[in-house]
Amino acid sequence: MLDVCVDNYGITVDNKGKKLYLDPNRQPNSDLIFISHAHTDHLYKCVKENGNRIITSKITHKIAMHRGYKYGETFEEHGFELLNSGHILGSNGLLIEDQLYYTGDISIRKRAFMDAAVVPKAKILIIESTFGHPDYFFPNFESTIHKANLIISEMYHRGIPVILLGYTLGKAQILTNVFRHWKPLIVHDSIDEMNKLYSEFGVSMDNYVTFSDAERSDMLSSHQPWLLIAPISSCKNGFLKYIKKKYGAISIGFSGWAVKPYYKYALGLDHCLPLSDHCDYNDLISVVKKCNPEKIYTFHGFAESFAENLNLLGFDADPLIRKSGKRNKTMVKLDTFFIKSNP
Numbered sequence: 386m387l388d389v390c391v392d393n394y395g396i397t398v399d400n401k402g403k404k405l406y407l408d409p410n411r412q413p414n415s416d417l418i419f420i421s422h423a424h425t426d427h428l429y430k431c432v433k434e435n436g437n438r439i440i441t442s443k444i445t446h447k448i449a450m451h452r453g454y455k456y457g458e459t460f461e462e463h464g465f466e467l468l469n470s471g472h473i474l475g476s477n478g479l480l481i482e483d484q485l486y487y488t489g490d491i492s493i494r495k496r497a498f499m500d501a502a503v504v505p506k507a508k509i510l511i512i513e514s515t516f517g518h519p520d521y522f523f524p525n526f527e528s529t530i531h532k533a534n535l536i537i538s539e540m541y542h543r544g545i546p547v548i549l550l551g552y553t554l555g556k557a558q559i560l561t562n563v564f565r566h567w568k569p570l571i572v573h574d575s576i577d578e579m580n581k582l583y584s585e586f587g588v589s590m591d592n593y594v595t596f597s598d599a600e601r602s603d604m605l606s607s608h609q610p611w612l613l614i615a616p617i618s619s620c621k622n623g624f625l626k627y628i629k630k631k632y633g634a635i636s637i638g639f640s641g642w643a644v645k646p647y648y649k650y651a652l653g654l655d656h657c658l659p660l661s662d663h664c665d666y667n668d669l670i671s672v673v674k675k676c677n678p679e680k681i682y683t684f685h686g687f688a689e690s691f692a693e694n695l696n697l698l699g700f701d702a703d704p705l706i707r708k709s710g711k712r713n714k715t716m717v718k719l720d721t722f723f724i725k726s727n728p
């Protein structure tokens with residue numbers, strides 16, 4: 386009997402007293418840990434060596450180490466399969482013995498060099514619900530990029546530089562790739578670091594200059610417009626405020642939250658376009674249908690309302706939320722999980 390719950394460490398799958406931690410927020414005592422991808426809200430600080438066996442992709446391991454997380458070697462567990470979750474480079478969902486599937490953060494849309502997630506069939510589905518509300522509908526990738534190109538083109542005609550804003554890891558690499566035809570292309574130094582890691586894994590990221598090189602060579606104050614890719618933040622943030630004031634640049638933010646008009650005003654951005662590395666509501670429903678599970682657990686964002694909507698659609702869903710303190714027994718039995726492991 387499997388037991389899925391949320392404890393002090395995050396989502397835990399318990400199989401006869403042996404525990405598997407899914408993207409724990411702090412270091413659990415021992416047993417198995419799955420890390421879906423290298424966004425910091427899915428990584429935990431390793432405080433001491435205590436025999437944690439970490440299951441993750443080589444790419445996630447490498448990016449995490451680069452970000453200052455110290456993990457031991459990655460571990461392979463019998464019956465565990467990592468499936469591309471299409472979220473950022475190296476991101477994976479976890480399928481255990483064709484019985485339980487944990488999505489991590491997931492996207493089923495092809496975006497530039499990112500492939501869509503592979504969604505398996507499974508009896509239990511643990512699915513993220515960041516945008517699990519019907520208000521969150523994302524237009525297709527190409528039309529959003531087209532809109533951005535129109536804005537950039539108009540600004541270039543007027544001699545105005547443009548700043549594109551997105552998360553440093555994942556979104557910014559897609560932006561670097563998709564807008565590489567604009568010259569000069571300048572990339573914030575923190576994004577350059579992540580771009581280099583992507584390059585190491587075969588996603589070519591070149592033909593740009595870093596922000597510090599551009600400033601040093603006075604490229605920014607020339608009378609030519611330019612395109613800068615920078616980490617998304619509020620316009621009250623020192624860096625953005627400085628750039629906007631000094632060079633009269635306009636900003637375009639890229640985020641799933643841009644579906645809501647308040648997002649643009651909250652951050653003080655000039656434009657905001659809905660571009661996400663997550664599923665929108667309909668995408669999440671597609672994942673559920675494809676997986677065709679007997680039991681669903683939702684986590685992140687709209688976990689409760691998404692579970693309610695799934696129940697209305699005839700599925701059996703519960704949100705995984707800490708406060709419930711609820712333990713969820715399922716009828717699924719796993720043969721190899723912790724039993725035949727350790728050859």
Ligand SMILES: [Zn+2]
Pocket residue numbers: 422424472490
């Ligand atoms: Zn993420």
Ligand SMILES: [Zn+2]
Pocket residue numbers: 424426427490
């Ligand atoms: Zn996340």
